[in-house]
Amino acid sequence: MANLQTALHQLREERKQSQSQLEKLDSAISVLEGLVGRNSTGGRRGAPSGRIVSAAARRRMAEAQKARWARVRAHSGSTTRRRTASAGRALSAAARRKIAEAQRARWARFRAQQAKKAA
Numbered sequence: 001m002a003n004l005q006t007a008l009h010q011l012r013e014e015r016k017q018s019q020s021q022l023e024k025l026d027s028a029i030s031v032l033e034g035l036v037g038r039n040s041t042g043g044r045r046g047a048p049s050g051r052i053v054s055a056a057a058r059r060r061m062a063e064a065q066k067a068r069w070a071r072v073r074a075h076s077g078s079t080t081r082r083r084t085a086s087a088g089r090a091l092s093a094a095a096r097r098k099i100a101e102a103q104r105a106r107w108a109r110f111r112a113q114q115a116k117k118a119a
Helices: 002-039 055-076 093-118
Strands: none
Touching: none
16 A cells, blocks of 8 residues: 555656646746747747738729739640540550550569568
């Protein structure tokens, strides 16, 4: 029973020490946050950064950007096509056969090495 009391006492002491360390860390963190808040150019946490723009102004900005992109597309030519994943290069049947044979040879070498290690 005395061992349990001793263990309980030790655990309480460790808890007190940990709690005091946490308090010290919290105070250090708050000091550093205060320094960062003063030195940063962005302002305080939670405050909106940048300028506040009305919905009408955002609409005008969006329309102007669409017009700029339309001009870019008009100058680059309307016949340019974007390449999609399915429109990739086509391999000839002979090239696919060579690739498949090389891959089978690689796997055969790998399996032979694994069998040699296992033996």
